[in-house]
Amino acid sequence: MKSETKNCQNCKKDFTIEPDDFGFYEKIKVPPPTFCPECRMIRRMNYRNERSLYKQDCDLCKKSIISMYAPEYKYTVYCNDCYASDKWDPISYGKNYDFSKNFFEQLGELFKKIPRRSLYQDFAVNSEYTNQAVYMKNCYLCFGGHHYEDSSYCAQNFFLKNCLDVDFSHKSELCFESVHLINCFKVRFGYYSENCIDSWFVYGCRNCSSCIGCTNLMNKTYCIFNEQYSKEEYEKKVKEMNLSDRESLEKLRKEFWKNSLNFPRKYANIKNIVNSTGDDLEQVRNCKYAFSVSEGENIRYTFFSPTGAKDCYDIDHVGMSTSESCELHSGFGNNRIFFSNRVYDSHDVSYSDDVYNSENIFACAGLRKKSYFILNKEYSKQEYDVLVEKIKCHMDEMPYKNKKGRIFKYGEFFPIEITPFAYNDSVVYEYFPLTKEEILEKGYKYKEPETKNYKPTILAHQLPPILNADEKVLQEVIQCEHMGHCNHKCTTAFRIIQNELNTCKILEVPLPKLCPNCRHMERIEILNPPRLYHRKCMNKGCENEFETSYAENRLEIIYCDSCYKQEVY
Numbered sequence: 001m002k003s004e005t006k007n008c009q010n011c012k013k014d015f016t017i018e019p020d021d022f023g024f025y026e027k028i029k030v031p032p033p034t035f036c037p038e039c040r041m042i043r044r045m046n047y048r049n050e051r052s053l054y055k056q057d058c059d060l061c062k063k064s065i066i067s068m069y070a071p072e073y074k075y076t077v078y079c080n081d082c083y084a085s086d087k088w089d090p091i092s093y094g095k096n097y098d099f100s101k102n103f104f105e106q107l108g109e110l111f112k113k114i115p116r117r118s119l120y121q122d123f124a125v126n127s128e129y130t131n132q133a134v135y136m137k138n139c140y141l142c143f144g145g146h147h148y149e150d151s152s153y154c155a156q157n158f159f160l161k162n163c164l165d166v167d168f169s170h171k172s173e174l175c176f177e178s179v180h181l182i183n184c185f186k187v188r189f190g191y192y193s194e195n196c197i198d199s200w201f202v203y204g205c206r207n208c209s210s211c212i213g214c215t216n217l218m219n220k221t222y223c224i225f226n227e228q229y230s231k232e233e234y235e236k237k238v239k240e241m242n243l244s245d246r247e248s249l250e251k252l253r254k255e256f257w258k259n260s261l262n263f264p265r266k267y268a269n270i271k272n273i274v275n276s277t278g279d280d281l282e283q284v285r286n287c288k289y290a291f292s293v294s295e296g297e298n299i300r301y302t303f304f305s306p307t308g309a310k311d312c313y314d315i316d317h318v319g320m321s322t323s324e325s326c327e328l329h330s331g332f333g334n335n336r337i338f339f340s341n342r343v344y345d346s347h348d349v350s351y352s353d354d355v356y357n358s359e360n361i362f363a364c365a366g367l368r369k370k371s372y373f374i375l376n377k378e379y380s381k382q383e384y385d386v387l388v389e390k391i392k393c394h395m396d397e398m399p400y401k402n403k404k405g406r407i408f409k410y411g412e413f414f415p416i417e418i419t420p421f422a423y424n425d426s427v428v429y430e431y432f433p434l435t436k437e438e439i440l441e442k443g444y445k446y447k448e449p450e451t452k453n454y455k456p457t458i459l460a461h462q463l464p465p466i467l468n469a470d471e472k473v474l475q476e477v478i479q480c481e482h483m484g485h486c487n488h489k490c491t492t493a494f495r496i497i498q499n500e501l502n503t504c505k506i507l508e509v510p511l512p513k514l515c516p517n518c519r520h521m522e523r524i525e526i527l528n529p530p531r532l533y534h535r536k537c538m539n540k541g542c543e544n545e546f547e548t549s550y551a552e553n554r555l556e557i558i559y560c561d562s563c564y565k566q567e568v569y
Helices: 019-028 037-045 103-113 231-241 246-260 381-397 436-441 471-475 498-507 516-526 561-568
Strands: 004-007 014-017 054-057 064-067 121-125 133-137 140-149 152-161 164-167 170-173 176-182 185-194 197-203 209-215 221-224 264-266 270-274 278-285 288-294 297-305 310-319 326-332 335-344 347-350 353-356 359-362 371-374 533-536 545-548 557-559
Touching: 019 310, 019 326, 037 297, 037 310, 037 326, 103 381, 152 498, 152 516, 164 498, 164 516, 170 176, 170 185, 176 498, 176 516, 197 246, 209 231, 209 246, 221 231, 264 561, 278 297, 359 381, 371 381, 471 498, 557 561
Parallel strands: 121 133, 133 140, 140 152, 152 164, 152 170, 164 176, 176 185, 185 197, 197 209, 209 221, 264 557, 270 278, 278 288, 288 297, 297 310, 310 326, 326 335, 335 347, 335 353, 347 359, 359 371
Antiparallel strands: 004 014, 054 064, 533 545
16 A cells, blocks of 8 residues: 545645555544644644633532633533532433434534533542643642642643642652653753752753753753852852842843753654654654654554553544544543544544443443443444444535535544634644634634733732742732733733742742743743654764754754764763
8 A cells, every 4th residue: 555645625735644544544444534634633632621711600500610611602511510410311412313414513413412511620629720630639720631739830740749830741849930841859940851959940951950051961960051060159159140039030041041052952852762753752662743642652643642542543632541543632541432532441432522431432422331322322232333334424425514615524523613612712722823813714713802801909020029928919910911912812910829929939939920821821832843844963964864843944953862862961
């Protein structure tokens, strides 16, 4: 079987389907895609809202709740307690399949009517304002990942404690404004660093302590901008730097990023990989176009699969022994899940949403411990098998066509029209930001920002130095320095919470000048995008080529793996 070049029916760009891809699609008996890998990723990301939260009443018990569903879209939303109770039955929403109507129209009607869970959080204690995360204790505005404690404004982390504004990190404590830390303690402004202690502004460092402004260091102590000092000299320099002062810190930040460009960066953040391409990969084999994947095997076109998926294509936020699945957003412990969202400990599930511990499910929502269901109606095994095949044929004979002329037959993920979130309310806006005009032109939903009526009581530059700050600052409404003049979904104003004040005092870092959304988006901009470019090593005399998420117009010096190791290790 040969490679085949196709034209994406969404972005109109060419993309290639490799022989291995055709083999996978044939194995799982689904047709090859008509959207390119990036458009497929965007389509799935649009189905995940983490940070856009709204106040509304539970449609069952009527108590006031926090929800990820915008009230104007009029979904039926239950609080988590009501959703998990026996006060409602998802089977009561079952209906016969209507061959006179389009499949996706019928599926959209079910998704619109059936109750939805207000937030995806489990095992959460005193963590009301969190979403898409489990095992949370005393947390505020933490999204994605698991096992957080006494942390705020974090996303996509595992085993974090007493951290503020940290993303994509593991097993770290008392860290601040950082991205991609592993086993770190008291690191402020750390990036892609591991086993570091009590440091400020470190990039690509390993096993370092008491370092400031350093890049690519290993096993070092008392270094400032990669220059070695004695303990006494270091402490004197640190005192002179006055890092608790906002202006001094901002000056150091600019100097650090400028200085870091003098050092080479490895073409990808990878560790222990075999025959794989992508970025942020660890312990993976035969993974292609994969981003933020660990312990994966034979995975392609994937974003954020942190724990052990195998033989899967087009999965996001999926792991923990999921196998032979395609076009799945959010799930674990699965086998043979296709074109679905939030499926757990199940097998042979297609075109479904929020399904648990079930098998042989097609076009359903909200089911638990069920078998042989179509549109939430139960069938015998024989009836189910026959009807599913008829529906697949019907999807091809009567395809769904959206306003942009995109055709959705069997083998396509949910159309945008039945997605419950606007483009700018979902995580896709973080990794593929667009203006309002671009969002509407491409046919996605756009939600107008809510009018902010906050009346700031203080400007950010008027905040007291952290060493002098007391609990009076908790009463202030602080004006975000962006004042809404950004593409970060700025809230225009924000407050300091008690845990944040306590942690800032311990770390001796200034109180923030930006709202949580703007701070998060600035960290996301530090990450490389989930796309690849073919480039050559920039080390003189090296001819190695590779796939990297660093575009050619970037300022960084990019080395291949061997050249980087010779330079750094």
